[in-house]
Amino acid sequence: MKKIAFSIAKSRTKFLLLLFVIELIVLSLISPYFFSVNNLMQVTQFGASLTLLSLGEALVMIAGRDGIDISVGSAMSLSGVIFGLVVIKGGSILMATVITLLTGAVLGMINGLLVAVAKVPALIATLGTQYIYGSLALYLTGGIPISGFPDGFKVLSLESTLGIPNQILFVIVPVSILVFILVYKMKFGRRVYLMGTNPEAAKFTGIREKKIRSSVYILTGVLAAVSAIINNSWLMTARADAGNGMEMQAITVAVLGGIGVAGGIGHLGGVLIGVIIITMMNSGLQIANVNSVWQLATLGFILIIAIILNQLMSRYVASVEKNME
Amino acid sequence: MLKKYVPKPGRREYVTFLLLVVEIILFGILAPNFLTVDNLIRVVQNNAEIAMVSIGMTIVMLLGGIDLSVGSVMGVIAIVIGYMLQAKVNIFIIVAVAILIGIGVGFINGFLVAKFNIPDMIVTIATMNIWKAVIFALLGGKWLTGLNPSWGAVTRARVLGIPVLLLLIIAVYALFYYFLMYRRFGRYIYATGCNPHSANLSGINVKKIRLVSYCISGGIAAFAAMLYIARMGSVEMTIGSDLPIACIAAVTIGGTGAKGNGKRGSVIGTLAGVLFIAFLKNGIVILGIPSLLENCFIGTLIVLSVLFDAVTANGRFKKSKEAA
Numbered sequence: 001m002k003k004i005a006f007s008i009a010k011s012r013t014k015f016l017l018l019l020f021v022i023e024l025i026v027l028s029l030i031s032p033y034f035f036s037v038n039n040l041m042q043v044t045q046f047g048a049s050l051t052l053l054s055l056g057e058a059l060v061m062i063a064g065r066d067g068i069d070i071s072v073g074s075a076m077s078l079s080g081v082i083f084g085l086v087v088i089k090g091g092s093i094l095m096a097t098v099i100t101l102l103t104g105a106v107l108g109m110i111n112g113l114l115v116a117v118a119k120v121p122a123l124i125a126t127l128g129t130q131y132i133y134g135s136l137a138l139y140l141t142g143g144i145p146i147s148g149f150p151d152g153f154k155v156l157s158l159e160s161t162l163g164i165p166n167q168i169l170f171v172i173v174p175v176s177i178l179v180f181i182l183v184y185k186m187k188f189g190r191r192v193y194l195m196g197t198n199p200e201a202a203k204f205t206g207i208r209e210k211k212i213r214s215s216v217y218i219l220t221g222v223l224a225a226v227s228a229i230i231n232n233s234w235l236m237t238a239r240a241d242a243g244n245g246m247e248m249q250a251i252t253v254a255v256l257g258g259i260g261v262a263g264g265i266g267h268l269g270g271v272l273i274g275v276i277i278i279t280m281m282n283s284g285l286q287i288a289n290v291n292s293v294w295q296l297a298t299l300g301f302i303l304i305i306a307i308i309l310n311q312l313m314s315r316y317v318a319s320v321e322k323n324m325e
Numbered sequence: 326m327l328k329k330y331v332p333k334p335g336r337r338e339y340v341t342f343l344l345l346v347v348e349i350i351l352f353g354i355l356a357p358n359f360l361t362v363d364n365l366i367r368v369v370q371n372n373a374e375i376a377m378v379s380i381g382m383t384i385v386m387l388l389g390g391i392d393l394s395v396g397s398v399m400g401v402i403a404i405v406i407g408y409m410l411q412a413k414v415n416i417f418i419i420v421a422v423a424i425l426i427g428i429g430v431g432f433i434n435g436f437l438v439a440k441f442n443i444p445d446m447i448v449t450i451a452t453m454n455i456w457k458a459v460i461f462a463l464l465g466g467k468w469l470t471g472l473n474p475s476w477g478a479v480t481r482a483r484v485l486g487i488p489v490l491l492l493l494i495i496a497v498y499a500l501f502y503y504f505l506m507y508r509r510f511g512r513y514i515y516a517t518g519c520n521p522h523s524a525n526l527s528g529i530n531v532k533k534i535r536l537v538s539y540c541i542s543g544g545i546a547a548f549a550a551m552l553y554i555a556r557m558g559s560v561e562m563t564i565g566s567d568l569p570i571a572c573i574a575a576v577t578i579g580g581t582g583a584k585g586n587g588k589r590g591s592v593i594g595t596l597a598g599v600l601f602i603a604f605l606k607n608g609i610v611i612l613g614i615p616s617l618l619e620n621c622f623i624g625t626l627i628v629l630s631v632l633f634d635a636v637t638a639n640g641r642f643k644k645s646k647e648a649a
Binding site: 068118124125127128129130131132133134135136138142143248251252255261291293296299301303307311 | 437441442443444446447448450451453454455457458459570574577617618620621624625626627628631632634635636
C-alpha cells in the first residue's frame, strides 16, 4: 500500500489519472447519461480552446521569472474579433486565418517585449495588455457579436468525423503534438526548462534569454489565436467577450497539471489531463444543472487544494527518499 | 538634539503627481466643464471605494503580493450589511460584523499565502471566484435595494463646503501614511518587501507581516463596502468585479511596483494614482471619446508606468544592455 501511495505521489500523471477515474465514477453516479462514449467524445469539444490556452500558459510558467500571462483570454477575444471582421469585410476564411494567426503573434510579441526585453513583471505587464486587448475587442465590435460567417465554416467545429469532433481531431491533436515536439524533442524546449530551473545557468550556457522568452509569449499568442478561430466556428459568431475568464481557467489547469509557479517544473502531459478533468467537471456540473458561478468556485477550490497537494506530495516524496538512503 | 532618522523609500510619487497636474491642466483646457467644483467632487465621490481599497492593495503589493479578491470580498460584505440593514440591526453591530468579516476573509488569504507558501495571485484568484459564488448564493439573482444606512448622511454631508467623504479619505490616507512611514510596523513592511530573507534574519516575522497585510486589505474592503452602500443604496450581482484591477492600476501608476519592490512607493503615490485614473475616466467621458476604449487607455497607462519603472529601476536597463 505504501509503495503504491509513494508511486502515485511521485508521479503527477498517475495522481491525475487517479483523480480522473474518481471523477468519472462520481459523474456517472450523478447522471447515467454521462458515461457513454458518444457523450464523452462530445464533451471534449468544450475543452478545445482551453487546451491550447493552457498549453501556452503552462509554457510561460515553465519559462520562469514569475512568468504568467493574464492576457491570454483577451488575446483570444481580440484575435477572434479580427477574424470576424476580416470575414465580414469580404476576406476568405484562409486569409482571415492567416491574419488572425499574425494578430496572435503580434499580441504575444507585445507581451514578450515587455516581459523579456523591458523586464517588466509579467503579472503587471499582462494585466495591462489584458485591459488593452479586451477593450480593443469591445471597441472593434461596438459590443455587438459579429455573425454571418459562411455556412462552410461550420465544418471546423460543429461537425464530427468518426464520432470525434472535427476541431479535436484536426486542430487540437495535431497542434498539441507539434507543441510537444517543440518542447520535448527540440532544443527550444530544453532551453525553456533550463531558463525556468536556473536562470543563471541558462545565461552562462549562452541561451539568449530575451529571444527564447519572447518566443514563448509569441507561441502563447498564436495558440490563443488558433483557439479563437475554433471558438468562432463553434459559436458561428465572434464575440468580444469570448475569452473572458479563460485566463483563470488556463492558470488553474496548468497548476492542477503540476506546473510549478516558480518555473522549470512540470510536464505538459499533466496539463492535458488537467484540461480533461476540468472539462469533464464543467460539463458534469452543467448536466447536474449547477450555475456557472459555482463552477468557477469549484475551480477555485480545486486550485488551492491542488497546490497544497503539490507541496504535501513533494514533501512526502522527499521524506520517503531520505528514509531510503 | 539629533533629529529622529526616518528612512524614506525611493521617491517615485513625484512623477505621478506631476502627471496628475499635467492631466488636470490638459483636461481643464480641452473640456470647460471639467474644472468645476461639482465635477471634481463627483469624481472623488464616485471613486471613494477605489481610493479606500487601494490602500490595502498598496500594502499587499509593497510585500510583493497581489490581492485579486478584494472586489468580491467587498461584494460579500456589502450584501451582509444590506441584509442586516433590512433586519434593522443596531448600526454598531453592523459595522463591527462587517469589519470582522473583512479581517476574517483577509486572514484566509493571508493564511494560505503565508502558511502554505502558495503564490499570492493563485490564492486570491481562487478565493475571488469562491466569494463570487457566495455573492451569487446570497443574492440568488435578485437585487438588494432601498438601503439607506445612517452613515450615508454623514458621508454626503459637507463641512465648510468640503464633502466629508473627501476629508475622510484624506484622513485615512494620512493615517496609513503615518503608520507606514513612521511606525515600526510600516518599516517592517518595507523591509520585508525589499528583501524577505534579510528581513527574516533581522528578526522580522515575515509570515506574520504577510498575514497581517491581507487582514488589513480585507478590513479596508469592509470599510469600502460601507461607503458603497451609502453611495449606491443597492447591491447587485456584479458588485466589485472591476475593483481589483482598478486598484492594481492605481497602485502601479502610483509607483508601487509589483513583485518585491518595497523599495519605492507609498500610499501618497497611490492616492495620486487613484485620482489620475479617476480624472482620466471622467475626462474621457466629458471629451466624448467612446467609453469602450476607456480600459484601453488605462491598460496603456499601466504598461507605460511599469515600463518607466523598469527603465529607471536601479539602472537595470543599463545592465541588461551590457549583458546583451
